[in-house]
Each structure stands twice: as C-alpha cells, then as structure tokens.
Amino acid sequence: MIETDIKKYKKLDVTEVISLLGTSISIGLTDELVEKYRKTYGYNELPEKRPSLLLKFIKKFWGVTAWMLELIIVLSLLLHRQLDAYIVTGLLVFNAVISFMQELSAQHAVETLKSKLHVSSKVLRNGSWGVIPARELVPGDIVRIRLGDFIPADMKILAGDIEVDQSAVTGESQEVESTKSDVVYSGSIVVRGQADCVIALTGSNTFFGKTVHLVQLATPKAHIDDIVKKVSFWLLLIVGIFLGIAVISLKFTEVSFIEALPLSLVLLMSAIPVALPTMFTVSTALGSLELSKKGVLVTRLSSPDDAASMDILCVDKTGTLTENKISVAEVKAFGTYTKEEVILYGAMASQGANQDSIDNAFLREAKEKKLDLNSFIQARFVPFDPKLRRTEATVINMKNEKIYITKGSFQSVAKSCKLSTEEVKKYESQVGLFAQSGFKTIAVACKQRQDGKTVLIGLVALIDNPSGSAKVAISRLHQLGIKILMLTGDAFEIAKNIAQKVSIKGEILVAKAGGEFKKFDFTEELIENNAGFAEVYPEDKYTIVQRLQTLGHVVGMTGDGVNDSPALKQAEVGIAVRNATDVAKSSASLILTRGDSLMSIVEPIIVGRKIFQRINTWIINKISRTTLKVVFIIISFVLFKKIIISATAMLIMLFMTDFVKISLATDNVTWSQKPTKWKLKGLIASASLLGVMMAIEAFGLLAIGLNYLHIGIDSNILNTFTFEILFFFAIFSIFIAREPGRFWDSIPSNAMLVAIALDVLIAIVVSTFGLLGFKPISVSITLFIIAYSCIFSLLVNDFIKRKVFPVRYSEVV
Structure with a gap:
C-alpha cells in the first residue's frame, strides 16, 4: 500500500520516493502498474455529489408561481369549485414535471460540455513522453510541469527549479520557490520555470482534498436576472394599472372580491416571466453544444450571449493571425562564429518536450542541417520567461567544458551581453531590416565560462506566415460590425507587415515608451483609425481591455499564456486559442x-446573435400577449360588469402557450448583422402597442360573437369563446414577433411548428368536445375564430409591425 500522507513524502528523498512508488525516472510507469494503481486509488478526481432528484422535483412546488397556483386551489375549494381545483392541481403538477424535465435536459447539455473540457498533463510512461487527461494520472507517474500549468496532483520534484502560486491551496499570497526534493500541491499554478516530478498523491488523497475544477460551466445569472427584473417590472406595472381599474369597478357590479381574486392572481402570475431563465438556459445550452461540434468549447454558458454584443476583438498575432508554424528564414553570424554554430547553440538552449514554437524552429533547423546535438549534454535549462523574454541553458561539450547559452529577444539578450549604445544601434539596424521583411528576430549569445563575458554570436530571423484564412476571417468579422485590434509583443515593423497582409486597416501604435506602457488617450477616434499596438507586454493587454471597456465597448480578447489570463478574465469574451x-x-x-483560430471566433458570434433574437422574440411575445389578455379581460369586465373568462381557462391557456414558447429556443431566426444591444424600453413600448392592437381586434371578434353568433346567452359558452379568441391571437402573434421583416421571410424550426400544431389541435379538441370544464362550441365557430385571428395577425398586425411602430427590430438591436 502506497503512503497517503503528504507529510511523509516531504521527509523522504527522491530515491526513496521513486523506490516506494515502484516507478523509474527514465521509463516512468508501465501500463500494468498504471492499471494496478488505478484500481487501487481510482481516477485523479473527487466524485461529484449530485443533489437528490426527488428533492429537486419537490422544489418545483415552491416559489412565486407555485404559491399562486396553490392559493387558487385553496380559493376554488372554498368557493366549492371542485372541478376548477382539480384542473389547477393537474396544471400545477404538469408544470412541475415539464420544468423538471427541462432542467434535467439543460443539465445534461452542461455535463456533455463539461466532459469535453479537461486539463492535460505531460507524462512519461513506458519510456516515452505523451499527453494524457490529468484525471488519468496515478501515483508514481513521472510528469513535466512548466510555466502556466495547473499542478494536477501532489507531487515531488525530481529535477528543475520552479516558482508556484499556491494561494488557492495554502493561502500564501507570495510565490513559493521550489526545487529538487520539494513537494508541490494540487491546485497550485506554475508561474516560472520547469520541473520533472513524480506524482505522490491523487484525487481525494491530496493535500487540497480534491482536484481543482479547472474549467467550470456556470449558469448565467447576473445578465439574464437583470433582463428578467426589467421585463417583470413593466409587466407587473401594466397588470397592476388595469387590476386597479377592475377593483374600482367592483363597486358597480355584483361580483365579490373573493370571486374576482382567482382571476386576479392568474393575471398577476402571467406577468411574471418565469419561463425566461429556463428558455435562456435551454437556448445557450443548445448553442454551446452546437459550438462544441465546430471546435469551440464554452466554459461559461452566458458567453455566446456576450459574444453577440461584442464590438471590439483584440487579437494576438501569433497563432491567431499567423499559422504559428515558425521556421528559420535567415541567419546572421558575428565574430568567429558560423551560421551553423548559431543554430546549434540556439537548439541547445531549446527543449522539444515543451512544444514551444521558437524552440521547435531551432531544433528542426538543426536537424535539417544535420548538426550533432548529441555532442552536447544539456545540464541545465530555464524555459522562456515572459518577463525576461529569453531562455537559458548550460551545456557540456565533449571536452567536459561548460557553455552558458542565452536565446531570446534582442533587447533582453543585449542587456545580458552588456552591449554599448553604439553596438546596440549597429545590431538594431539589422533587426530593423529583418522586421521590414516581416521577420521576428531571435538573438543568440554564449559565454565559455561562468565568470566570462556573454558574447552575442548571431541573430536569427524567424518567419510565421499569416494564416490562410486570416484575411477572409477578418473581412467576415468586419461585416459583422466588429473592430479588430491587433496586440503583439513583436516590433513595430513586424506588426505593420502582418496587419497589411491580413487587411487590418489603420496605423500600428507602439505601446512602449521608456519601458512603460504609454498613457494613450483612448478615444473613439483612436480606436477607429488604428489597427492595433506593437511591443505590448502580456500584462499591458489587461490595461488596453479595461480602457476600451470604459468607453462602453464590449470587448473580446484572444490569448494563450499565463500572463494573458488577467486580460482574458477582464474581457467580456475571453478566448483561449488551441495551444x-x-x-x-x-x-x-x-x-x-x-x-x-480566427475563423472559429465567427461561430460563437453568430450563435450568440441567434440566441439574442430568440430571447428578443420571447420578450416581445410575452409582453404583447400579457397586454392583450389584461386589456381585453379588464375592459370587458368594466363594460359588461362580469368576468367573461374563468381563472381555470386562463391557466390552461397560460400553460399551453408556455409549452410553445420553450420551442423558440430552436427557432430559425433572422439574426442581426451588427452587434446586439438590449434596449428594453423601446422593445416593451412596441410589444405593448402590438398587444393593444390585438385587444382592439379581439373586441371586434367578441362583438361579432355577441351580436351575430349569440354566444352571450350562455356564460359558459362565452367562457369557451373568449378562451379561443385569446388563445389563437396569442399563437399567431408568435409568427409576427419572431421575424423582423415580413412573417414569411424565414421558416420556423420543425420543433416549433410541431409544438404550435399540437397546441392548436389540443385547443380545438378541448373546445369542441367540452373537456377540462369548457362547454363545447361548434367547429364552424372555432374555424371562424382561427380565420379572423390569422388574417388580422398575419396581415394587419404584420404590416403595422414593419411600418408604424416607432421602435422596430433594427433600432432595438
């Protein structure tokens, strides 16, 4: 049995730990041992506690909507309306079941996404290095950790020097230096250096007690809650005003307050957009699943909604605008050194296991030139540090002599060589010539002994060609109304060259002056006339994003490094590229x-704008239908001194239409070609006007029914007739709310058409056969109501929507 107390591992030296775990520094674990340890200790994760499904279902009977329904049941029993009580009870249970199933469906979508998001680890098994999901690590695995990695388990360092941020684990705010034989904890972050380690403890045995969940899928709350609050306020205001009119009118009728209370509760309940958060979650979950099939993994469900509003995208040059396939274009050697020696020394200050693009370029070039890397032993290696902007290595040649090599940006290497001002100017002219050709310059320096002088031995020009699709992607993003700003640490000439090749129009600004980020006066004119910033350090990207946000922009940001994380968090749409x-x-x-990468960014923007328009449709339809019901019922009560539709009939209609509204999450909508913005006041005004128009038309139909069809003789028939008027106007209003142009400009989704057809069929059957407490009316009357509401909705109201309303779709978004 392997030791499970991390304190014991601290006391053991490296050799003892290797022996205890039955592993090998050069080979790692064999497949047989991996399987054995996994059976004993399980996967490197903490089993997730899932809430009781029964408890989840019971909670569906607790809340504002449920309370109102339960109060209506009690009132119906007190008024000896047993049938109404039974029907409302059935609707309460039905609503709970539907809501519960929708929640399970959304949760399943989230879990499907979550399963695709995992952290990988570099591991040595059976004598070769590979990459596996961190959850598959077992005690005894040999792993390599480097700058930017999360530490996936408790481990002991075998070789290398690193600094780790373990504030999430131990609460220490200072970075901790760790070297050979030190223990580092699961959940910490490597902020400098590289090390080979042996896994000691995994999963629930770690010091932290569980594996850190590196990527969390969060259900959106703040954004959609704000929309729900605003919509609820206006709906309750509309309902409240008309209910106030009804209460005053009670004095002039024979209807008691108790008799009117159930209907009042139903009207109040209909004003609460309880289905909006569910509809939003279902829409975003489906959108996220669609994106995952296109190579975009969503780590926060609200991010497609944020992408819909994004109007500025800050892009990194390397790997986003370029292919990230760096190769050697030209070499300048100095002094007695040859071009081959410059490449050889640069390759010796590299490591292929790190998969660093610059390191790989040197190693490939050395291999192509058949340079003998085996004639040197790499005794020490310090990987690239974004702050120092260089790598360092100590190598030993065949004569057992130590050579100290530095490879990195010219400015960084020049400092370590202590070049004079004249020398710097001399070499910078060559760097400038490389930059004009679009080349990135890497300087290589060495010293033959530890106390000797570091000598610049050469400059290597590297080329990273623009991605074949970058120009097309940028053109597409411009069509979608998004401004592109390039942020790169490369020199001005390189940034300018790439910007021209990929058609990012405008000037390139140099971000640095005297080593400090320039205090640019961020204005709309500066953003509009410039293509981006050159010589930007990763930490400066946060400042740029923040300043853009202060101007009211919704900002997207691409990044790949540990120092990009503040900017990625700050941006509304943080985008991590593949590597x-x-x-x-x-x-x-x-x-x-x-x-x-860049073409992939287009997809979440389009999906987000589709989701926005679906929610937009839901809000328009909800407000217009609520306005229709309230105005029609309250005004008819004032005119006829009686309630012409029962609370039960209203509840049935409410749940039938809500069933259809969820299908809007799948609708084929016409989405905006420009960034979307919520302008709820204009949206509510237009939807309310549409509701008033439908109420006026509904009164016309009611007048025909009373005067020519004689439906007023029997109040129960009047109840059924009124139900059909409100129901079919509500159904047909969906078609004009979903499309900003003419209603036939786009075809609804199959799921939505099926839901509407089923709803209409149920309404006809219920009214014709007198089910659920309705008194039957003839099919001919039902068909007349359908024809009337269809003509007025799809012809008259669709025309008014496009020509008369002061706030149309184009102004809303």
Whole structure:
C-alpha cells in the first residue's frame, strides 16, 4: 500500500520516493502498474455529489408561481369549485414535471460540455513522453510541469527549479520557490520555470482534498436576472394599472372580491416571466453544444450571449493571425562564429518536450542541417520567461567544458551581453531590416565560462506566415460590425507587415515608451483609425481591455499564456486559442480546439446573435400577449360588469402557450448583422402597442360573437369563446414577433411548428368536445375564430409591425 500522507513524502528523498512508488525516472510507469494503481486509488478526481432528484422535483412546488397556483386551489375549494381545483392541481403538477424535465435536459447539455473540457498533463510512461487527461494520472507517474500549468496532483520534484502560486491551496499570497526534493500541491499554478516530478498523491488523497475544477460551466445569472427584473417590472406595472381599474369597478357590479381574486392572481402570475431563465438556459445550452461540434468549447454558458454584443476583438498575432508554424528564414553570424554554430547553440538552449514554437524552429533547423546535438549534454535549462523574454541553458561539450547559452529577444539578450549604445544601434539596424521583411528576430549569445563575458554570436530571423484564412476571417468579422485590434509583443515593423497582409486597416501604435506602457488617450477616434499596438507586454493587454471597456465597448480578447489570463478574465469574451496554457483556458469563456483560430471566433458570434433574437422574440411575445389578455379581460369586465373568462381557462391557456414558447429556443431566426444591444424600453413600448392592437381586434371578434353568433346567452359558452379568441391571437402573434421583416421571410424550426400544431389541435379538441370544464362550441365557430385571428395577425398586425411602430427590430438591436 502506497503512503497517503503528504507529510511523509516531504521527509523522504527522491530515491526513496521513486523506490516506494515502484516507478523509474527514465521509463516512468508501465501500463500494468498504471492499471494496478488505478484500481487501487481510482481516477485523479473527487466524485461529484449530485443533489437528490426527488428533492429537486419537490422544489418545483415552491416559489412565486407555485404559491399562486396553490392559493387558487385553496380559493376554488372554498368557493366549492371542485372541478376548477382539480384542473389547477393537474396544471400545477404538469408544470412541475415539464420544468423538471427541462432542467434535467439543460443539465445534461452542461455535463456533455463539461466532459469535453479537461486539463492535460505531460507524462512519461513506458519510456516515452505523451499527453494524457490529468484525471488519468496515478501515483508514481513521472510528469513535466512548466510555466502556466495547473499542478494536477501532489507531487515531488525530481529535477528543475520552479516558482508556484499556491494561494488557492495554502493561502500564501507570495510565490513559493521550489526545487529538487520539494513537494508541490494540487491546485497550485506554475508561474516560472520547469520541473520533472513524480506524482505522490491523487484525487481525494491530496493535500487540497480534491482536484481543482479547472474549467467550470456556470449558469448565467447576473445578465439574464437583470433582463428578467426589467421585463417583470413593466409587466407587473401594466397588470397592476388595469387590476386597479377592475377593483374600482367592483363597486358597480355584483361580483365579490373573493370571486374576482382567482382571476386576479392568474393575471398577476402571467406577468411574471418565469419561463425566461429556463428558455435562456435551454437556448445557450443548445448553442454551446452546437459550438462544441465546430471546435469551440464554452466554459461559461452566458458567453455566446456576450459574444453577440461584442464590438471590439483584440487579437494576438501569433497563432491567431499567423499559422504559428515558425521556421528559420535567415541567419546572421558575428565574430568567429558560423551560421551553423548559431543554430546549434540556439537548439541547445531549446527543449522539444515543451512544444514551444521558437524552440521547435531551432531544433528542426538543426536537424535539417544535420548538426550533432548529441555532442552536447544539456545540464541545465530555464524555459522562456515572459518577463525576461529569453531562455537559458548550460551545456557540456565533449571536452567536459561548460557553455552558458542565452536565446531570446534582442533587447533582453543585449542587456545580458552588456552591449554599448553604439553596438546596440549597429545590431538594431539589422533587426530593423529583418522586421521590414516581416521577420521576428531571435538573438543568440554564449559565454565559455561562468565568470566570462556573454558574447552575442548571431541573430536569427524567424518567419510565421499569416494564416490562410486570416484575411477572409477578418473581412467576415468586419461585416459583422466588429473592430479588430491587433496586440503583439513583436516590433513595430513586424506588426505593420502582418496587419497589411491580413487587411487590418489603420496605423500600428507602439505601446512602449521608456519601458512603460504609454498613457494613450483612448478615444473613439483612436480606436477607429488604428489597427492595433506593437511591443505590448502580456500584462499591458489587461490595461488596453479595461480602457476600451470604459468607453462602453464590449470587448473580446484572444490569448494563450499565463500572463494573458488577467486580460482574458477582464474581457467580456475571453478566448483561449488551441495551444493555450491551463491558466489561460481557466480564465477564458471560450476555448478554441481547432487550428483555424480566427475563423472559429465567427461561430460563437453568430450563435450568440441567434440566441439574442430568440430571447428578443420571447420578450416581445410575452409582453404583447400579457397586454392583450389584461386589456381585453379588464375592459370587458368594466363594460359588461362580469368576468367573461374563468381563472381555470386562463391557466390552461397560460400553460399551453408556455409549452410553445420553450420551442423558440430552436427557432430559425433572422439574426442581426451588427452587434446586439438590449434596449428594453423601446422593445416593451412596441410589444405593448402590438398587444393593444390585438385587444382592439379581439373586441371586434367578441362583438361579432355577441351580436351575430349569440354566444352571450350562455356564460359558459362565452367562457369557451373568449378562451379561443385569446388563445389563437396569442399563437399567431408568435409568427409576427419572431421575424423582423415580413412573417414569411424565414421558416420556423420543425420543433416549433410541431409544438404550435399540437397546441392548436389540443385547443380545438378541448373546445369542441367540452373537456377540462369548457362547454363545447361548434367547429364552424372555432374555424371562424382561427380565420379572423390569422388574417388580422398575419396581415394587419404584420404590416403595422414593419411600418408604424416607432421602435422596430433594427433600432432595438
């Protein structure tokens, strides 16, 4: 049995730990041992506690809507309306079941996404390095951790020096230096360096007590809650005003307050948009699943909605605008060194296991030139540090001599070489020539002994060609109304060259002056006339994003490194590219899994705008239908001194139409070609006007029924007639609310058409055969009501929607 107390591992040296775990530094674990340890200790995760499904279902009978229904049941029993009580009880249970099933469906969608989001680890097994999901790690695995990695388990360092941020684990705010034989904890973050380690404890045995959930899928709350509150306020205001009129009118009728109370409760309940959060969750969950099939993983369900409003996208050059396939274009050697030696020394200050693009370029070039890397032993290696902007290595040659090599940006290497001002100017002219050709310059320096002088031995020009689809993607993003700003740490000339090749119009601004980020006066003119910023350090991206947001912009940001994470978190739409570090992925709301990064960004924008329009349709339909019901019922009560529709009939209609509204989450909508913005006052005004128009038309139909069809003789027949008027106007209003142009400009989804057809069929059957407490009316009267409401909705109201309303779709978004 392996030791499960991390304190014991602290006391053991590296050799003892290796022996205890039965592993090998050079080979790692064998497949047989991996299987054995997994059976004993399980996966590297903490079993998730799932809430009781029964408890979830019971909670559906608790809440504002449920309370109102339960109060109506009690009032119906007190008024000896047993049939009404039974029907409302059935509707209460039906609503709970439907809501419960929708919640399970949305949860399943979230879990499906979550299963696709995992952290990977570099692991040595059977003598070769590979990448596996962190949950598959077992005690005894040899792993490599580097800058930007989350530490997935408790482990002991075998070789290397790192700094870790373990504030999430131990509460220490300072970064902790760790070296050979030190223990580092699950949940910590590597902020500098690289190390090979052996896994000691996994899953629930770790010091932290559980594996950190690196990517969490959060149900949107703040944004949609704000929309719900505003819509609820206006709906309750409309209902409240008309109910006030009804209460005053009670004095002039024979209807008691108790008799009017159930209907009043139903009208109040209809004003609460209880289905909006569910509809939003279902829409975003379905949208997120659609995106996952297109190489975009969603880590926060509200991110497609944020992408719909994004109007500025800050993009990193490398890997987003370019192919991220760096190769050597040209080499300049200095002094007695040859071009081959510059490449050889640069390759010796690289490691292929890190999958660093610059390191790989040097290693590939050395291999192509058949340079003998085996004649050197890499005794020490310090991977690229974004702050120092260089890598360092100590190598030993065949004569057992140590050579200290530095490889990185010219400015960084020049400082370590202590070049004079004249020398810097001399070499910068060559760097400038490389930059004009679109090349990135890497300087290589070395010293032959520890106390010797570091000598610049050469400059290597690297090229990263623009992505083949970058120009097309940028053109598409411009069509969608999104401004592109390029942010790059490369020199001005390189940034300018790439911007021109991919058609990002405007000037490139140099972000640095004297080592400090320039205090630009961020104005709309500056954003409009410029293509981006060059010589930007990763930490400056946060400042740029923040300043854009202060101008009222919704900002997207692409990134891949640990130092990009503050900017990715700050941006409304943080986008981690395919090869991003774990820290960047955990900070982002979208993760790209395919190489064509920029083109992949288009998809969540389109999906988000579709979701926006579906919610837009839901709000328009909800407000217009509520206005129709309240105005029609209250005005008829004032005119006829009686309630012409029962509370039960209203409840049945409310639940039947809500059933259809959820299908809006699948609708084929006409989405906006520009960034979307919520302008609820205009939206509510238009929807209310539409509701008033439908109420006027409904009174026309009621007049025909009373004067020519004689439905007023029997109050029960009048109840059924009124139900059909309100129901069919509500159904046909969906077709004009969903489409900003003419209602036939787009075809509803199959799911929505099926839901509407079923709803209409149920309404006809209920009215014709007198089910659920309705008194039957003839099919001919029902068909007349359908024809009347269809003509006025699809012809008259559709025309008014496009030509008369002061706030149309184009102005709303």
